[in-house]
Amino acid sequence: MRLHVADHPLVDHKLTVLRDETTPSATFRLLVDELVTLLAYEATRGIATEPKEIRTPIQPMTGARIAAPAPLVVPILRAGLGMLDGMTRLLPTAEVGFLGMMRDEETLQAVTYANRLPDDLTGRHVFLLDPMLATGGTLVAAIDYVVERGAREVTAVCLLAAPEGLKVVEEASGDRVNVEIVVAAVDERLNEKAYIVPGLGDAGDRLYGVV
């Protein structure tokens, strides 16, 4: 597993406003969208391209385009949905799958309530979107879903990760799949309720309200 932590003043600034408990939902949604756009640039660095012949107004040349088959972007609902538009804006040729998952707050196990993925992901680069990587249970389960469909290149785009969850994902990934995690920041730890500290609270609730 490779880890890329964004190191950029714009990311730090936006993340600080995002974390602030007084930031309202409307601003929170806007900031998530902006942060994803910044992270997407790094997250797509390893994407495969193929040559493309074009003519400029001056002469023919060989350019590059994103290789087929198209990448698949998968937001993990609810909170990952807030990252979808920012990601597809940068990657307009991508297709989109959906995973609906929630963490059982008693057992901390990930429960899947929706799974809408193509059956065959052979040769496709999969981008999983979820702002929070806490215990890692949700991300490990999501990686399992795409690996069992044949994906071997998986990039998770997250806003915050806990060291504990990163370790769990690294141990679960092994060498059956190339996993990269692109994250705006790695925080200190998890608290007794497995929330990220200092974190930003419950990302889904802050985006869409308390359920």
Ligand SMILES: O=P(O)(O)OC[C@H]1O[C@H](OP(=O)(O)OP(=O)(O)O)[C@H](O)[C@@H]1O
């Ligand atoms: O790393 P883990 O310990 O598995 O926790 C992380 C998960 O928890 C949050 O989702 P949540 O279960 O709150 O669902 P929501 O997006 O609907 O709020 C978050 O968006 C991740 O999906």
Ligand SMILES: O=c1cc[nH]c(=O)[nH]1
């Ligand atoms: O800190 C956390 C942990 C899990 N899910 C969240 O939304 N926030």
Ligand SMILES: [Mg+2]
């Ligand atoms: Mg939540």
